[in-house]
Amino acid sequence: MSNDNIHDRGMKKWYGFLMPEHVAETKQMWIDSQKIKMPLFDEDRILEFEQLIRYAKDYNLYVDLSLFDDGFERKLFGYIRSIDQLKKEIKLITEEGIKIVRFDKILNVTVID
Template sequence: MDVVIKDRGNIKWTAIMLPEHVAAVKQEIINLEKVNQPLLDEDRLSEIEMLIYEAMEYNLQLEFKLFKKGYIESIIGSTHFIDYIKKEFRIKDKNELTHKIPFQKIVDVQKV
């Protein structure tokens, strides 16, 4: 005789948990997905710099990976302007929207 156990996982426990506890558990799950900002060494920074200059010269599309509040986000576009005073890139995406990206937020840059 086979016994089938239909376990509902976390669903069965949420009925006896206070709403504050449910919110805390959800927040903890979100926090587990967060990462620390990777540090780039000098060699990788110079590679990224050369890649951006090359892309500006030939109007190539690049994928910029950015660190924002514990997550890595991606923007694809071409470098429109480099502002050395404000220390940011201005990237135009396929919709012609301009994104201002601070130098310190960049984690990686790759050709598309």
């Protein structure tokens, strides 16, 4: 008998030995291992973010915001509609609509000319 006719199912054959709880726990452990911590920024970096945001708003320029979202980095692209210093928020016009971004969630600001 030749080995050419054998169809190996690979890892699928071992999934029957794993309980659903173990699979879910393993997936959660992998997700947790991918998370990042929110960095602490010095005053110069925060001032730089504020200047870039103000510049982008004043000249109606497209921005790329990197945000901290529950341990992961998320990107938002759009135009800054308004800046609320009291609430410490930015209203960003995106393709999906208006998004409100809190200052303390910003990881990076890139102005696209």
